[in-house]
Amino acid sequence: MNAVRCTTLGPPESLVVEAVPTPEPGPGEVRLKVAAAGVNFPDTLIIQGLYQERPALPFTPGGEAAGVIDAVGEGVEHVAVGDRMLAFTGRGAFAESLVAPAAVVAPVPEALPLDLAAGFLLAYGTAHHALRQRAQIRDGETLLVLGAAGGVGLAAVELGARMGARVVAAASTDEKLALCRERGAAETINYAEEDLRDGLGRVLGKDKPDVVFDPVGGALSEAAFRSLAWGGWHLVVGFAAGDIPSFPLNLPLVKGAALVGVFWGAFVQREPAVHRANMTELMGWVEAGDVRPHVSERFPLERTGEALRWMMDRKAMGKVIVEMPGE
Structure with a gap:
């Protein structure tokens, strides 16, 4: 089979496609014939050695995929050859x-094509866990989503609206914000053209966000936290801006607010029953037509490096x- 290989840590352009042996499932494992794999921000970090996990070289990156089971290992009984599945593995999906x-x-579900399913699990799983378990968001609350047109940001917009929140989407272009409005955002802020706090005052008046969903980091984080309502929640999801922010700890004190970490991969391992629920x-929601991933770009396997570069350039x-191939 062909696989993308990271043979040396570096930029996406250093990745190569090689023929490698087709893996065989061991006890308790299944093998998927992959239809498509999702591209996520952690993929861009792991190939550079910047992620919290550093696999031994060489390795195949890619954290999530969708496909059809074509082999099962010993002891596997609840799934079978021919089943359509998605998988979160951390690496190996490309x-x-x-x-x-x-x-x-x-x-x-049959209602979800495999190519769309490939981009579902990590983004929607993270956003759902963040809003449901970490923020315990309630109907009628105001949710501010930073980086709202990215994979996990757009999922948060869609799920927040589905959960009854008033969603304020913040992103860097009017084109991105138009997509957010299509997916349920009630208000939008272009933070490339308008100060975030000024924008919040414009769209909310005297109201303030109850929850901030923050996969961006950088300078936007402090501005968003300063804008929180009393007793609000700031969900720390990631650092797509490249900078891990720091700001005075008196801010949570005077706002009675909480900084809450969201690490979906660890949650899946530690609380599998909640994850299944x-x-x-x-x-x-997928089967009801309430939720559907938006795929903006598709790349063939041999152009995986370009796909990762597209992600890194925030396009x-x-x-x-x-x-x-063949899908």
């Missing part, structure tokens, strides 16, 4: 075949996916 523990794969709710709106 390949024509992927072996994953049977416990971490989830069925893909989340996925059941999400897939129910993505919604999801970017890598498609396998």
Whole structure:
């Protein structure tokens, strides 16, 4: 099979596509014939050695994929050859075949094509966990989403609206904000043209966000936190801006507000039953037509480096996916 290989740590342009042996599933594992793989910000970090996990070289990057099971290992009984599945593995997804523990794969509803499913699990799983468990968002609350047109940001816009929040989407272009409005944002702020706090005053008046969903970091984080309502929640999801912010700890004190970390991968491992319940709710919304991933760009396997560069340059709106040959 063909797979993208990271043979030396560096930029996406250093990745190569090589023929490698097709993996065989071991006990408790399944093998997917991959239809497509989702591209996520952590993929751009792991190939540079900047992620919290540093796999031994060489390795195949790619954290999520969707496909059809074509082999099962010993002891696997709840899924079978021919089942449509998506998988979150952390790495290994940019390949024509992927072996994953049977416990971490989830069925893909017939209402969701496999190419769209490839961009579903990490973005929607993270946003759902952040809003449902970490912020405990309630109907009628105001949710500010930074980086709102990115994969996880757009999922937060869509899910926040589905959960009954008034969503304020903040992004860097009018084109991105138009997409956010299509996905449920009630108000929008172009923070490339308008100060974030000024924009919040314009669209909310004297009201303030109850929850901030922050996958961006950098200078926007402090501005967003200073804008929180009393008792608000600031969800720390990631640092797409490249800078990990720091700001005075008296701010949480005087606002009675909380900084809350969101680490979805660890949550899946530590609380699998809650994760399964989340996925059941999400897939129910998919089947009802309430939720549907937006794929803005598609790249073939041999151009995976370009897909990652697209992500790093913050050109993505919604999801970017890598498609396998023949799909």
